Each structure stands twice: as structure tokens, then as C-alpha cells.
Amino acid sequence: MPALLALENISKRFGAVVVADGIDLSIDEGEALGILGPNGAGKTTLFGMATGTVRPDAGRVLFDGQDITHASPGHRCRLGLARSFQIPQPFSGMTVFENVVVAAAFGNNEREKAVYARCADLLLRCGLADKANKPAGGLTLLDRKRLEFARALATKPRVLLLDEVAGGLTEHECTTLVSLIKDVRASGVAIVWIEHVVHALLATIDRLVVLHGGKLIAQGDPQTVIKSPQVAEIYMGIEADA
Numbered sequence: 518m519p520a521l522l523a524l525e526n527i528s529k530r531f532g533a534v535v536v537a538d539g540i541d542l543s544i545d546e547g548e549a550l551g552i553l554g555p556n557g558a559g560k561t562t563l564f565g566m567a568t569g570t571v572r573p574d575a576g577r578v579l580f581d582g583q584d585i586t587h588a589s590p591g592h593r594c595r596l597g598l599a600r601s602f603q604i605p606q607p608f609s610g611m612t613v614f615e616n617v618v619v620a621a622a623f624g625n626n627e628r629e630k631a632v633y634a635r636c637a638d639l640l641l642r643c644g645l646a647d648k649a650n651k652p653a654g655g656l657t658l659l660d661r662k663r664l665e666f667a668r669a670l671a672t673k674p675r676v677l678l679l680d681e682v683a684g685g686l687t688e689h690e691c692t693t694l695v696s697l698i699k700d701v702r703a704s705g706v707a708i709v710w711i712e713h714v715v716h717a718l719l720a721t722i723d724r725l726v727v728l729h730g731g732k733l734i735a736q737g738d739p740q741t742v743i744k745s746p747q748v749a750e751i752y753m754g755i756e757a758d759a
């Protein structure tokens with residue numbers, strides 16, 4: 518069975534900055550994968566190349582065995598590849614409900630009226646039911662992150678890419694978000710999560726990869742990877758052979 522999402526030998530540079538240097542990364546149906554790496558390592562760019570907003574210099578992107586390297590972001594979304602953004606950017610003049618309806622209608626090719634019940638249900642699930650008719654522009658940070666989730670889920674993804682969703686939240690808010698991610702994952706959606714809040718990440722994922730200098734320098738069991746000498750070297754300046 519092919520991986521659900523696979524990046525094959527992906528390379529990308531911005532001028533002299535190499536952000537991906539022949540990266541191979543795949544995720545299976547229902548899996549939860551974490552991505553760790555220092556600021557500027559190229560994590561968000563990797564999501565851009567998976568979802569079609571950034572064109573790789575070389576390599577292929579496959580979804581369920583199908584080559585989507587040249588597919589538009591919209592087409593990838595309708596295949597079942599959704600993402601959240603590090604800085605949530607809802608349509609701020611629309612209500613919370615309208616934001617989710619737009620995502621369902623355009624991200625999953627459904628007729629607007631056909632999605633109302635499902636969107637109301639999603640808002641309930643994401644803790645936003647009481648704000649359904651409020652303008653999205655007035656939401657708190659946690660609620661904007663919840664809305665990112667609801668909008669991504671409205672597209673009926675098979676894999677959901679999450680970009681630093683826990684950053685800036687209080688511990689309690691972070692716990693709320695982790696349980697939402699676990700709930701989404703339990704419903705069968707594969708998760709790929711870039712996150713600097715390591716304890717939240719480790720509580721959720723099955724597998725961890727570490728990106729540095731355009732390469733995956735460690736991957737495998739999260740606890741083993743996090744304690745590996747290469748990761749200690751990057752994050753704490755401890756030399757691997759010390």
C-alpha cells in the first residue's frame with residue numbers, strides 16, 4: 518500500500534539558503550508525525566511544498582500514490598490534504614460559521630446549503646458553537662486557532678498539516694488543543710504537526726523527525742529521537758561526541 522503522503526527527494530533553496538536538500542518523508546493513513554527543527558530550518562517551506570504553495574526545485578510529491586507535484590493547492594485540498602497556518606488568517610469580516618462554510622464548499626466541492634449541518638457540528642466539536650455568528654476578526658488567539666482547525670476539517674481531510682498551533686497559548690489552552698488534535702486523529706485523519714512546544718507534540722505523535730540544514734537528521738520513536746545526541750547538539754549546543 519502506498520504512503521498516504523510522500524515527499525520524494527525534495528530539494529529547495531532560496532538564493533544561498535538551502536531549506537531542503539533531497540528530503541524523503543512519508544506519512545501513512547491515520548499516523549501522527551511530529552516535525553521539530555530550529556527556527557528557519559525549513560519546516561513551513563516543507564508544508565508549502567506538500568500543499569502546493571511553494572514549488573520544489575527538485576523531487577516529487579505523491580498523495581495516495583498519485584503524483585501531485587504540479588497540482589494546484591485547491592486540487593490537493595480537494596484530494597484530502599489540508600493545512601493550518603502559523604498565523605491564522607480567517608476572513609475577518611465574515612462570521613465564524615461563514616468561514617467554515619466557505620472552507621467546506623470550496624475545499625470539498627460541496628453545495629453551500631448541503632454543508633450547513635456538518636459545519637454547525639464542526640463548530641461544536643471545535644468549541645466554537647457559541648461564537649458561530651460572531652465576526653471571525655474579533656476572536657481570541659485560542660479561538661482563531663480553533664477556527665483554523667474547523668476550517669481545515671471542513672474540507673474533509675485525510676491528512677492534516679498543523680503549523681505551530683500551540684505557540685502563544687497558555688498551558689490550559691494548550692491542553693484543550695492537544696485533546697482536539699487527539700480527537701481528530703482518533704477519527705482516522707493522519708496528522709503532521711510542526712511544533713516548538715515539545716511536551717504537547719510528544720503527547721500526541723507516534724513518530725518524530727528533526728529537520729536541520731535542509732536534511733532530516735533524526736527520525737523514529739519520539740522519546741528516542743528527542744534524547745539523541747544530534748538533537749541535543751542542535752538545541753543545547755552539546756557536541757554529539759561530547
Ligand SMILES: Nc1ncnc2c1ncn2[C@@H]1O[C@H](COP(=O)(O)OP(=O)(O)OP(=O)(O)O)[C@@H](O)[C@H]1O
Pocket residue numbers: 531534536554555556557558559560561562563
Ligand atoms: N519565499 C521566500 N523567499 C526567500 N526566503 C524564504 C522564503 N520562504 C522562506 N524563506 C527562508 O527560508 C528559511 C526557512 O523558512 P521556514 O519558514 O520554512 O522555516 P521554519 O523552519 O518553518 O521556521 P520557524 O520555526 O521560525 O517557523 C528561512 O531562512 C526563511 O527566511
